Amino acid sequence: MKNYRVDLHIHTVLSPCASLHMSPDVIIQRALEQKLDIIGIADHNSTKQCEVISEMGKEVGLTVLCGAEINTKEEVHCLTFFGNMDKLKEFQRYLDVHLPVVKNKPDLFGDQVWVDKENNILGEEQRLLIVGLDVSIDEVSEKVAELEGLFIPAHVDKPSNSIISQLGFLPDYLTVSGVELSANVNIGEFESKHPWIKDSTKLVNSDAHMPEQIGSSYTVMQLQEPTFDEVKMALKNETGRHVIRLSIKGESFDSWIIKS
Amino acid sequence: MKVCDLVDKLDLKVFCGQQGINRLVDGAYVSDLLSDVMGNVDENNVWITLQTHKNIVAIASLKEVAAIILVKGHEPEQAALEQSNTEGIPILGTKLETFEIAGRLYALLNES
Numbered sequence: 001m002k003n004y005r006v007d008l009h010i011h012t013v014l015s016p017c018a019s020l021h022m023s024p025d026v027i028i029q030r031a032l033e034q035k036l037d038i039i040g041i042a043d044h045n046s047t048k049q050c051e052v053i054s055e056m057g058k059e060v061g062l063t064v065l066c067g068a069e070i071n072t073k074e075e076v077h078c079l080t081f082f083g084n085m086d087k088l089k090e091f092q093r094y095l096d097v098h099l100p101v102v103k104n105k106p107d108l109f110g111d112q113v114w115v116d117k118e119n120n121i122l123g124e125e126q127r128l129l130i131v132g133l134d135v136s137i138d139e140v141s142e143k144v145a146e147l148e149g150l151f152i153p154a155h156v157d158k159p160s161n162s163i164i165s166q167l168g169f170l171p172d173y174l175t176v177s178g179v180e181l182s183a184n185v186n187i188g189e190f191e192s193k194h195p196w197i198k199d200s201t202k203l204v205n206s207d208a209h210m211p212e213q214i215g216s217s218y219t220v221m222q223l224q225e226p227t228f229d230e231v232k233m234a235l236k237n238e239t240g241r242h243v244i245r246l247s248i249k250g251e252s253f254d255s256w257i258i259k260s
Numbered sequence: 261m262k263v264c265d266l267v268d269k270l271d272l273k274v275f276c277g278q279q280g281i282n283r284l285v286d287g288a289y290v291s292d293l294l295s296d297v298m299g300n301v302d303e304n305n306v307w308i309t310l311q312t313h314k315n316i317v318a319i320a321s322l323k324e325v326a327a328i329i330l331v332k333g334h335e336p337e338q339a340a341l342e343q344s345n346t347e348g349i350p351i352l353g354t355k356l357e358t359f360e361i362a363g364r365l366y367a368l369l370n371e372s
Contacts, residue, residue: 074313136313136337159295167315168294173339 003244004226007031007218008040008065009079009154009180009205012049016110016129018209023119024053026211031062034215037226038062040205042069042079044129045099047092049114051085056117063226068095069154071130072137074166079152079180079205080144083228087147094143098135104128137167141174150232151175155182155207156197157190170196178203178235183217183249201235202255204246220244261285261369263327263350266306270354270364272329276341277350283326287369290362294319301325308362314339321347329365331358 010027011018031039039057041050041064050066057064066088067081082088103126104112112125133140144151153163153170156179163170163179170176178201181187185204191197208214222244223230234241246253264281267274274281289301290308294315301307303324309316312334320328327350330336336344336351344351354361 074311138313138337138339165293165295167311167313168298168319169315171313171315171318 001222001224001240004037004221004223005035005215005218006038006040006203006221006231007034007036007205007208007215008038008081008152008203009042009069009207010039010214011069011207011209012041012043012053012114014043014046014049014112014114014125014129015209016044016104016106016112018043018110019211020111021211022209023115024049024056024117025119027053027214028056028060028062030211030214032060034218036062036215036218038065038221038231039214040065040067040079040081042067042081044069045071045095045131045133046112046125046129047088047095048123048125050088052114052116052122065150065228065231067091067149070095070140071132071161072140073132073135074137075132075161076137076163076166077154077161078137078140079150079154080140081150081228082147083149083232087149091143091147091149095133098133099127099129100131100134102128102131137163138174141176145175150177150235152178152180152203154180156180157185158182164194169194170200172196176200177232178243180205181246181248182207185248187253201237201243202246203235203243204248217246217248219246263306263352266327266365266368267352269368270361273353275330275336275344275351275353277327277344277348279345280327280348280350283350285326285369288362288365290358298323306365308358308365310334310358312337312340314343316340317343317347317349317351320349325349327352329354329361331356331361
């Protein structure tokens with residue numbers, strides 16, 4: 001077993017709100033500089049930039065988990081990741097069906113393009129990606145479970161677009177792989193206010209929209225090897241795989257302290 | 261005023277939670293952020309929202325809300341409906357938008 005640095009919340013050029021500098025090559029280079037072992041590509045409501053980055057990651061020994069940061073009907077943001085390209089593509093078809101047709105205005109919201117390895121534009125998403133899907137958080141979580149993916153409510157402590165802001169609390173019947181805390185969290189204060197979080201595996205990621213943010217906060221996991229399946233096991237605390245600590249803007253929090 | 265009076269006077273649909281139809285109403289609160297509702301709604305208020313998730317019933321129960329009104333033709337999700345029947349907190353519906361139903365409810369509560 002070895003410790004791996006994991007940052008599962010990185011936006012790319014495809015997200016309207018992310019910088020156009022967030023191209024595949026820049027993301028990979030910055031991830032390596034930050035000594036990350038596993039990154040997650042999570043654009044708003046789209047998986048279309050994942051495959052290129054995943055292939056480029058393979059060439060340099062960086063594991064890239066492929067998924068999206070979905071926005072549910074209640075406007076709760078959740079990270080989703082999938083174990084292979086077939087499942088990712090099926091989830092993309094699901095997103096295409098459930099993303100309402102609101103045309104993007106790039107001047108207002110930003111560009112929504114995806115690119116190849118050399119940064120040539122492969123396509124542009126016409127529909128605004130930041131709107132809420134027409135399905136509830138329960139329905140999306142069921143779809144993700146059917147595809148054996150990871151389902152992680154994002155930045156749960158944030159005052160907007162979080163499960164807490166929109167729905168008050170995490171309903172006990174909703175199966176999640178873990179919960180993501182934002183980099184601005186005050187863990188002690190948050191846990192005393194929302195004790196339900198003690199039963200969930202906690203992660204911290206960068207939520208990077210600009211290259212310099214990649215790896216600014218990350219999670220350390222103990223794994224056999226850096227793969228999707230191993231991350232899944234770590235989130236479930238199975239057979240020795242687990243979250244060791246959270247690194248939040250340079251400050252380290254051991255997971256035993258967080259669990260207490 | 262009681263929940264059943266609002267149903268009559270505002271032409272509301274009763275989806276579920278029928279057993280709470282005689283609860284007393286002494287005010288209302290409008291919000292779609294459940295974290296905000298949790299902090300600010302008062303007991304015996306009617307809560308106007310477009311959220312349809314099961315969590316609305318949990319929060320209504322916690323805060324002793326008299327009834328929930330869903331706007332714009334929204335319907336409660338199945339899990340919310342079942343929970344409403346268990347808790348006895350009526351979920352009501354209107355085709356009107358929030359602005360309009362809130363205005364009518366305000367006028368109604370002020371004249372009583």
